[in-house]
Amino acid sequence: ATRYTGLIQHYAGRLPIDDPADAISLGEGRTPCIRTYNLPRRLGFEGEIYLKFEGLNPTGSFKDRGMTVAVTKAFEEGSRAVVCASTGNTSASAAAYAARAGMTAFVIIPEGKIALGKLSQAMMHGAKVIQIRGNFDDAMEIVRELAEDYPITLVNSINPHRLQGQKTAAFEVVEELGRAPDYHALPVGNAGNITAYWMGYSEYAEEDRCGKPVMLGFQASGSAPIIEGHRIGSPDTVATAIRIGNPASWDSALRVQQESGGWFDSVQDAQILEAQKLLASTDGVFCEPASAASVAGVVAEIQEGRIPQGSTVVCTLTGHGLKDPDTAIEQSDQPYTVDATESAVEGVIKAFI
Ligand code: F0G
Numbered sequence: 001a002t003r004y005t006g007l008i009q010h011y012a013g014r015l016p017i018d019d020p021a022d023a024i025s026l027g028e029g030r031t032p033c034i035r036t037y038n039l040p041r042r043l044g045f046e047g048e049i050y051l052k053f054e055g056l057n058p059t060g061s062f063k064d065r066g067m068t069v070a071v072t073k074a075f076e077e078g079s080r081a082v083v084c085a086s087t088g089n090t091s092a093s094a095a096a097y098a099a100r101a102g103m104t105a106f107v108i109i110p111e112g113k114i115a116l117g118k119l120s121q122a123m124m125h126g127a128k129v130i131q132i133r134g135n136f137d138d139a140m141e142i143v144r145e146l147a148e149d150y151p152i153t154l155v156n157s158i159n160p161h162r163l164q165g166q167k168t169a170a171f172e173v174v175e176e177l178g179r180a181p182d183y184h185a186l187p188v189g190n191a192g193n194i195t196a197y198w199m200g201y202s203e204y205a206e207e208d209r210c211g212k213p214v215m216l217g218f219q220a221s222g223s224a225p226i227i228e229g230h231r232i233g234s235p236d237t238v239a240t241a242i243r244i245g246n247p248a249s250w251d252s253a254l255r256v257q258q259e260s261g262g263w264f265d266s267v268q269d270a271q272i273l274e275a276q277k278l279l280a281s282t283d284g285v286f287c288e289p290a291s292a293a294s295v296a297g298v299v300a301e302i303q304e305g306r307i308p309q310g311s312t313v314v315c316t317l318t319g320h321g322l323k324d325p326d327t328a329i330e331q332s333d334q335p336y337t338v339d340a341t342e343s344a345v346e347g348v349i350k351a352f353i
Helices: 038-043 063-076 089-101 116-124 136-149 160-166 168-177 192-206 250-260 269-283 289-303 325-330 342-352
Strands: 033-035 048-053 081-085 104-110 128-132 183-187 214-220 263-267 312-317
Touching: 033 168, 038 048, 038 269, 038 289, 048 168, 063 081, 063 089, 063 160, 081 089, 081 136, 089 104, 089 116, 104 116, 104 136, 116 128, 116 325, 128 136, 160 168, 160 192, 168 192, 168 312, 183 192, 183 289, 192 214, 192 250, 214 250, 214 289, 250 263, 263 269, 263 289, 269 289, 289 312
Parallel strands: 048 312, 081 104, 104 128, 183 214, 183 312, 214 263
Antiparallel strands: 033 048
């Protein structure tokens, strides 16, 4: 048996690392593509819907794919510190990989708009956590300047090594399904990840390993600059991970849309939360709110007939549900609290059997 040691060694030759043996890795990648049964049944959809569950990466989101490459590269180039602006997941991932590399991580986050799990990760991994009285877009502007003025490597997705790492998720989908899906749906914030998937599918398609999917990108309706066609000054959504008004990879998002024959659309917070709850309670997969935007979008497209019957659809679930326990608890039934006796517990159970 060969031990799995992460993306850089597994996809050596497809990633820009000189010596894969020096990879700074936490065993990221190799996440499952889970087939849903209850979701298509409920929609009356005679096709296949898979969930590429990126919440099962080491820090609980897809960011680890990009971070292993970005941090390995930064270390290789002699950098000893990384910086990022983040809505939470990037900061958690940067903090973990920097810790492993013995580097300092500076993470700039919008005060009060980071899900609890993500904040706890950045803190535990020893990042220097700087909360700003502003939003993600403000933080992004600040880190762009900081990275020019100081010897600190920027590890947001405008760092091209991030997208190189993230493209491997598309490779895995093709390897698992034996082909590209007909449709691939993703939540969109900065639009780095949808760009990376398209790079991955295109790379494999050029080698005749697969065809190319139609790419679908979904933004939350309160934070939907790409759909509205202009920057959003005060973006808002329950899906804090994608609370972004000025996407860094806006141009490449439009290129992906055009080249793949795909489209972008927005979904309401209520649709996002409903999709999150539906997946968790009927298909057993718990993702964070932003991730559920891809599923909410696919549900709407199927209901409106834009995704035809018989199609194979993959939704990327970008982050784990445990990232945002507050939102999960708020939308769930509260536990029963009873006396510590069998009869008191029976009193609850009897109502259900
Ligand atoms: N889903 C989750 C869970 C995310 O954390 C993000 C981005 C996205 C989707 C959107 O990906 O930006 O490549 O289009 N999170 C960044 C962060 C902004 O700071 O963690 P994108």
